[in-house]
Amino acid sequence: xxxxxxxxxxxxxxxxxxxxxxxxxxxxxxxxxxxxxxxxxxxxxxxxxxxxxxxxxxxxxxxxxxxxxxxxxxxxxxxxxxxxxxxxxxxxxxxxxxxxxxxxxxxxxxxxxxxxxxxxxxxxxxxxxxxxxxxxxxxxxxxxxxxxxxxxxxxxxxxxxxxxxxxxxxxxxxxxxxxxxxxxxxxxxxxxxxxxxxxxxxxxxxxxxxxxxxxxxxxxxxxxxxxxxxxxxxxxxxxxxxxxxxxxxxxxxxxxxxxxxxxxxxxxxxxxxxxxxxxxxxxxxxxxxxxxxxxxxxxxxxxxxxxxxxxxxxxxxxxxxxxxxxxxxxxxxxxxxxxxxxxxxxxxxxxxxxxxxxxxxxxxxxxxxxxxxxxxxxxxxxxxxxxxxxxxxxxxxxxxxxxxxxxxxxxxxxxxxxxxxxxxxxxx
Numbered sequence: 001x002x003x004x005x006x007x008x009x010x011x012x013x014x015x016x017x018x019x020x021x022x023x024x025x026x027x028x029x030x031x032x033x034x035x036x037x038x039x040x041x042x043x044x045x046x047x048x049x050x051x052x053x054x055x056x057x058x059x060x061x062x063x064x065x066x067x068x069x070x071x072x073x074x075x076x077x078x079x080x081x082x083x084x085x086x087x088x089x090x091x092x093x094x095x096x097x098x099x100x101x102x103x104x105x106x107x108x109x110x111x112x113x114x115x116x117x118x119x120x121x122x123x124x125x126x127x128x129x130x131x132x133x134x135x136x137x138x139x140x141x142x143x144x145x146x147x148x149x150x151x152x153x154x155x156x157x158x159x160x161x162x163x164x165x166x167x168x169x170x171x172x173x174x175x176x177x178x179x180x181x182x183x184x185x186x187x188x189x190x191x192x193x194x195x196x197x198x199x200x201x202x203x204x205x206x207x208x209x210x211x212x213x214x215x216x217x218x219x220x221x222x223x224x225x226x227x228x229x230x231x232x233x234x235x236x237x238x239x240x241x242x243x244x245x246x247x248x249x250x251x252x253x254x255x256x257x258x259x260x261x262x263x264x265x266x267x268x269x270x271x272x273x274x275x276x277x278x279x280x281x282x283x284x285x286x287x288x289x290x291x292x293x294x295x296x297x298x299x300x301x302x303x304x305x306x307x308x309x310x311x312x313x314x315x316x317x318x319x320x321x322x323x324x325x326x327x328x329x330x331x332x333x334x335x336x337x338x339x340x341x342x343x344x345x346x347x348x349x350x351x352x353x354x355x356x357x358x359x360x361x362x363x364x365x366x367x368x369x370x371x372x373x374x375x376x377x378x379x380x381x382x383x384x385x386x387x388x389x390x391x392x393x394x395x396x397x398x399x400x401x402x403x404x405x406x407x408x409x410x411x412x413x414x415x416x417x418x419x420x421x422x423x424x425x426x427x428x
Contacts, residue, residue, distance in 0.1 A: 001045045001396060002026050005362075006036065008050035009376070011057065013351035015330050017376055023055060025358040028171075028396035033354055050362060053390060054376060057351050058117025058359035059306045060340025062265045063244045063294025065145075066107025066132075067100045067123045070422050071299035080211055080274045080300075088299060092124060094428045100128035102417050105409055108138045110304040112400040112407075115389040117359040118344050120205070120265075120294065122178070122244075126158050130165045130173045136407035137397050139172050139359070141344045143205045146179035146193070148186050155196055172395065174345050178241070181207040182218050182227040190234040197239055204236045205343075208243030211276045215248045228253035237262050242343055244294065245270075246284070247277040254287045263290045263343055268312035269303070270296035282317050282326050292339040293332075307385050310336060314381065329381040362391035 003025040010018040010033060022040075024032040068088075075087035100123060111119055118139025121129055126142050133140040142162060146153055155177055162175035177197050179185050197204050208227050209215050218227050229252060231237050237256060242263035243249075249257065249264070257264060266279045284291055293313055295304045313335070314327040341350035349357035365373060369383050392400040405411045 002042070003396070004040075004042075004044045004047045005055060005360075006047060006049055007052060008362075009052065009054045010352055011054060011377070013353050015333055015377055017054070023352070023360075025360075025393070025396050028358055030352065030354055030356050030358050030360075033352065048362075048391070051366070053365055054363040054380075055352060056115075056361050056363055056380070057337040058349065058361050058392070058394065059115045059336050060292070060344055060346075061111055061114075061116045061119035061294050061304065061306055062242070062263070062292035062340045062343040063267055063296060064107070064111075064119045064121055064304060065123050065297030065299070066111070066119065066121050066304070067095075067103035067129070068297035068299040069106045069110070069304075070099070070103045070418065070425065071297070072302050074299070076273075076302070078274075080276055081213070083274065083300065091425065094425050095124055097125050097128045099421050099425060100125040101132050102414060102421055104129050104132035105136060105407070105414055106418050107298065107304060108132060108136050109400075109405055109407065109411065109414065110298070112138065112392045112394075112405065113389060113403075114304060114306050114386050115361040115363075115392055116304070116306055117349070117361070117392060117394045118340075118346060120176075120242075120343050122180075122205075126162060126175070130162055130175075133173050134166060134168065135409065137172065137394055137399050138407070139344065139346060139349075139394060141174040141176055141346075143176050143178040146189060147184040148189060149184075153189070155193060159196065159200060159202070170345070176205055176241075176345070177202045178205040181210075181214070182230055183214060190230070190236065194234045194236050197236060201239050203239050204231070204241035206231070206236075206241075206244065208246055209248040209253070210245035210271070212248050226250055226253055228256050232256045242292070244296075245276070245279065247271060247279045249280075249284070254284065254289060257284075257289045258287060261290060263292050263339065265292045265294050265343065266313055267294045267296040267301075267309070268316055269305075269309055270300040272312070272316070273302075274300055278316050278320055280317075280320070281313060282321050285327075285331070290339055290342070291335050292343050293335050305386055306336060310381050329375075329377045332381050333377060358393055358396040360391075360393045361389060364388050364390040 005023040122143040165173045237260040246264035349359040
């Protein structure tokens, strides 16, 4: 496929705006970015007139549980422990492959409508998640959610099979070693996963220091060690990785993060809703730690909306630091686009540049909330919302445009199917 975007304003790799440019996509790559030409005899499969709208790099959701859409609004206004143990874990134990497949597709649709081109997804049936990604054309990096009470724990099988799922060779589907958290696993599992990270020189991702209670109880179990320090003892971060939430990191934890280039992945919407706390992102940046942003799952958030997360990431830092200049829009975009691509393992899809992956989002500025256009990137972080996402392209294919999905599944069927599956699940 050869697709040409015309009359576009393009956000380049430095997050500067190139005004009135053409952008050409060939296959799954950006072929050309150039000032608008009046004479072009090339025949294109499609010409998309942007009408002065903006093309930005695809947003990456660096931590989510997409299939948790089925728990949306089922158990709100509870602390993390009650929410997990009384509602999440009991209902998740009933999930089937079909449940996870369709709930994941629904989560993917919500991501796409938020300008998200790929997510780091952690849930309960890795093959169902991979199949949903291939079916829809959406990028996913599956991080294993191993817990000591899982019926099947097969990380090496998943690592080998999912990094070339159905011949995809890691293009849409990737798999990264990880487990749910310190408190849901054992010394033996730490050793087992550590052995695989060293065998495959793989990064390692997990929930880390989400609540003060989690950290305090870990220190009681491990002679004063925090979760980060336990992972360091077992060599789990020797090849990098990430810590989901990273709300309560001690100074020694931050040293470990910086030493191994571990990404602190903040999920502000979920953390404030569950009253878990506010991660000190400014402190992490000052320490030289890489930061990315995720939504967490729609059971705790309750939305998959990266615009809300971008806004919360910067504004919560402003109020906790009592400094309105903390975390500007460009820093937030770097977290969601460049650092997000790093987490997903798709660093060739981080910015809009010739030769990069064609993971592109069109932002509609012909809306009241985007006018006037004093500074586009400020509007994008502080004013924009999902209503401004006009088009989401992944791997050179338009998967969402003007409120319609092109994902090889009828959207109304997905809605109906998910509601039916939820009814069956609750009655099991």
